[in-house]
Amino acid sequence: MIHLRTPGEMDTIAHAGSIIGRLFEALSGRVQPGVSTGEIDRFAEAFIVDHEGATAAFKGLYGFPGSVCISVNEEVVHGIPSNQRILEEGDIVSIDVGVRMDGWYSDSARTFAVGAVSDEATALMGVTSAALEASIASAVPGKHVGDIGAAVVRSVQGTAYGIIRELVGHGVGRELHEEPQVPNVGRAGQGPRLREGMVLAIEPMLSAGTPDIKTLEDGWTVITADRSLSAHFEHTVGITKDGPRILTSADGPVGASTPAPGTG
Numbered sequence: 364m365i366h367l368r369t370p371g372e373m374d375t376i377a378h379a380g381s382i383i384g385r386l387f388e389a390l391s392g393r394v395q396p397g398v399s400t401g402e403i404d405r406f407a408e409a410f411i412v413d414h415e416g417a418t419a420a421f422k423g424l425y426g427f428p429g430s431v432c433i434s435v436n437e438e439v440v441h442g443i444p445s446n447q448r449i450l451e452e453g454d455i456v457s458i459d460v461g462v463r464m465d466g467w468y469s470d471s472a473r474t475f476a477v478g479a480v481s482d483e484a485t486a487l488m489g490v491t492s493a494a495l496e497a498s499i500a501s502a503v504p505g506k507h508v509g510d511i512g513a514a515v516v517r518s519v520q521g522t523a524y525g526i527i528r529e530l531v532g533h534g535v536g537r538e539l540h541e542e543p544q545v546p547n548v549g550r551a552g553q554g555p556r557l558r559e560g561m562v563l564a565i566e567p568m569l570s571a572g573t574p575d576i577k578t579l580e581d582g583w584t585v586i587t588a589d590r591s592l593s594a595h596f597e598h599t600v601g602i603t604k605d606g607p608r609i610l611t612s613a614d615g616p617v618g619a620s621t622p623a624p625g626t627g
């Protein structure tokens with residue numbers, strides 16, 4: 364079942380989501396060479412729980428051992444934070460964060476550059492971020508879930524990048540993962556119709572090579588099958604009559620709408 368949320372419920376999700384947006388701002392100066400992913404994990408959890416009633420939603424979810432997911436280079440998602448994993452100049456690191464607050468979830472991810480990175484890594488991150496923006500812009504009432512993935516496909520066309528098909532976005536609300544699934548490869552007009560009140564985590568994941576993935580023996584870490592670099596950008600987005608409302612932005616004060624670029 365696809366739930367429809369009131370504007371007030373979206374405000375609550377946006378409140379949780381603004382914590383993630385501000386966490387990412389705080390992390391941008393901390394994701395540096397020599398820092399371990401374990402340190403980032405501890406900083407993230409402390410930042411989240413500093414807000415009354417907020418918890419790191421991924422901690423223990425399905426048995427996940429970290430507070431946030433930290434995936435380096437060829438790791439796509441679900442990387443386990445570790446004091447042994449030290450970031451190096453030139454790495455790219457995807458940090459995926461869920462916050463639960465007042466019984467509601469919010470979910471967002473961003474790929475960070477560690478120091479100076481290759482032109483290839485910069486381009487991959489740029490295309491992935493642009494794919495997220497384009498797919499958010501298509502998240503309006505009357506379109507379909509397939510239009511979101513179709514926008515990702517259009518954004519990536521003309522590059523040699525792979526779109527990770529096996530991992531998808533999802534509804535967000537009282538649970539972290541709700542219906543519908545939001546594939547990153549879609550066809551316009553296909554899938555459930557987008558309606559005012561739907562809240563979706565839109566999250567394109569691209570690779571610099573193959574779209575195929577595999578899971579490491581730790582049972583969590585998903586990597587590209589050819590070990591090419593991967594990037595991941597995600598926002599939780601509310602479908603409103605005024606257009607897409609990003610619910611995981613740093614400057615998203617409770618009650619205020621944050622329109623996506625180009626949607627007014």
Ligand code: MG
Pocket residue numbers: 459460461470471472566597
């Ligand atoms: Mg996420």
Ligand code: MG
Pocket residue numbers: 470471532533564566597
């Ligand atoms: Mg998600």
